[in-house]
Amino acid sequence: MGIVLNQSLKNTVITYLGFGIGAINTLYLYPVLLGATFYGLTNYITSCANVIMPLFAIGMQNSLVKFYSQYNTNEEKSRFLSFTVLFPLVLIIPMILISLYFYDEILFFLSKKNEIVKDYVWLIPFIGLCMAYFEIFYAWARVHMHSVFGNFIKEVGLRLFSLVLLIGVYYDWLSVEGFVYATAGLYLLAFLVTMFYAFSIQKPTFQFAIPANAKDILVYTFYIILSGSVANLLLDGDKIMLNQYMIIDNIAFYSIATFIALVISVPSRAMHQIVYPITAKLMHDNKYDELNVLYKKTSINLQVVGGYVMLGIFVNINQLYEMIPKEYNGGILVVFMIGISKYFDLILGNNNAIIFNTKYYRAVLFLGVVLVAVAVGLNMLLIPSYGIMGCAFATLISITLYSVAKLLFVVKRLHLYPFTIQTLHSIILTLILFLLFYFWEFPFNPMISIALKSVLVTIFYVFINYKFVISVEINQAIDILINKIRTLS
Template identity: 45%
Template sequence: MGIVLKQSFINTIILFLGFAIGGVNVLFLFTHFLHEDYFGLIIFLLSAANILLPLLVFGMQHTVIKYYSSYKTQKEKDGFLISTLLIPLLVIIPVGLIGTYLYETIANWLSSENILIKKYTYLIFIVAILMGYFEVFYAWTKVQFNSVFGNFIKEIFARICTTFLLFAVYFEWITNEQFIYAIVVVYAVRTLLMKLYAYIVYKPQIIFKIPSNIKEILSFSLYIVVAGSAAGILLEIDKFMIPKLEQIAEVAYYSVGIYIASVIAIPTRAMQQITTSIIAKEMNENKLFEVGKLYKQTSINLLVIGGLLFLLINLNVEDLYLLINKPEFTKGISIVLIISLAKLMELAFGTGNAILVNSKYYKIFFYLSLAMAITVVVLNNWLIQLIGIKGAALSSLIVVVLYTIIKIGYINLKFNIKPFSLQTVKLLCLISCIFILFYFWNFSFHPLLNIFLKVILITILYVFLIKKMNISEDINMLFKTYFNKK
């Protein structure tokens, strides 16, 4: 776990810093500096681009990680990397031509309920390409076990640029409309920086040679394209569908709640930057014992950290919304709790998705992802109309819990490994007890002071009990290393 812990630790710091900057942007600057319709618009455009991303790059970011370590010679590896840049063009060019021909029809459909969208529809395609190639170049560095810089560019650079642009709107240096175009430029610069760094880490020789296992690569990529698109739908479809069923401003209210809850996912995002490549390498070498060990370790460690974040967020959420001081955004309070529970389930799954994607059973990941996407679309269509934006959050929770249980069962069936133990049960009981204890315990001071006091009390109690109950060997080892020195 050495390289995993080291880079995960750095990536976690980067992600927390990125989320802190993003938190200022989403909770305060977007809500006060940008008109809520344009706030909803930028969220919609980025969500739509994320859904389109896997198709346009043909899943090459995942293909790089799965197959790079399987090649034995440097020439094979170099030819493979160059291919991952060229293959997406076979999709991008025809999709672009079709999109140009049908542009008016597509734009009218997307803007049927919110005419503001129509003018900016073409930006979805451009941003999706920029996002896609960023992920491909980022994958190049991940297979060299170098994930930190890419994580910095992805999580911090774009958010800092967004902060400056929001202030530019506030001081009337740019308009709300110009802000939308400026964000696209930020994504272009981000991709360029990632490309330059990928070449610094490792610059392959330009070899135009079709990989010997091209059929296998294309088969895997095709499945991953659909699976990735389905995963994108699961993550982004709510923000895509809400403008079709509600006013676009509702996306802004929903997105604030989602953003707050997403802080819980920071640990798993940080660890996945490095563990995915390690899992791929160990699966290629058939080291199932190491895979199972990492599976169990990541599950309990992520759940410990995520559990604390879950408590700190949901036991302070009302005070946090008082600080935002925008009454219309309080619609998102219930969304925070619902999505937080979904994020906890994802944390508990550990490296499960990486095991499925990088095993010979990767096709099941495709079928499950497709089923998840269809289920969440059906549930969204029903629940958003029934209970509004809260229905979108509830749909996500139902789908995540149901299909994560199915995936855990499938991995256990095929590899005889599972992420949970008695310690998992103890941890969930601990989280539940602390939540109930503090949920009805409120201070009557200024919201900022209330948050500060609760954070201190909850953290001290939680950390003390985690150590006392010996929940995680890895975390106890960290305590001995850094806090028991004399």
């Protein structure tokens, strides 16, 4: 777990730094400088791009991680890397040609509720293509155990440059329309920078040669496309559905709430960057006892860290919404619903990495397709009557059902178990502290209230977790920190 803990901690710090910059953008700059309409438009375009990204990548980012360690010679590895970069073009080019042929029909469908979407539809495939190749070259770096730089570009770089663009809007160097186009340019820049970084780790010798195990790769790739599409539809499909039923401003209201809730999943995102290739290697080597230990450790570590983040958000949510424009205030319940679904997914540890490296992953993926259909149906049913609340409830139900299905699959098929008695202790602790602090309001400025309550929550949460040894590894990290402080003093 040394390299896991090392790079996971770095990735966690980077990801939280990115979310800190994102919080400034999302909670203050986007609503004020762009307004609800263009903020909603920007989110809609990037959400659509994220949904089609798995089709453009053809699952090569996951295939690269799964199969790279199986090649023994540098020639085989080089051939495989070339294949993962060039093969997606086989599907990308026909998809773009088909889209151009049906462009008017696509334009009418996507803009029938919000006319403003019409002028920016072409940015969706452009950004989707940049996202796809970013993920492929990021995977190129990750298989060489270089996960930090790509994570920095993804989590910090994009948000930091968005902040620069927003400053440009503030000083009238850039129009709100220009901001949307410049955002597409940022994704292109992220892809190019990551590509050259990947090449610096291992120089490419491009050759369109078919790997010996091409059939296995293509079969796996098909299901990974399915998996990525399911995951991204569950993540961003709600915003796409909102565009079909409500004015685009509501996407802005919903996006702020979901951004706040997504902070809960940051520890998981950070850890998975390095845990995924390690999980793939353990499964390839049939080291299931070690994998079971890793499963439990990732589960409880993510639960403790993610539970702390969720607790901090939930007990401060009312004060947080006092600090943003009043028209966005209807999203508090959305934060709770999306946050709970993210917390449950978080405590499953490296569950996804295990599933996608087994021969049984297909059944779960088809179940995911069914649950996406359920999500779409629930959104169609609930959005017209309940607006963004209905959308959030549909997402909560869909993500929770999908998470339960994946958990049961790993338990029943592989006899791997993520939970221990500490899992229950952590849930009880988090619930008690929520009930204690949520209804305790300070009669101060919202920022001061958030700071005071956060300090108190941190003291209680860390002390009780440490006292009851909820996570051995986190206790060890705290001990190391205490010893360093004592040494310095």
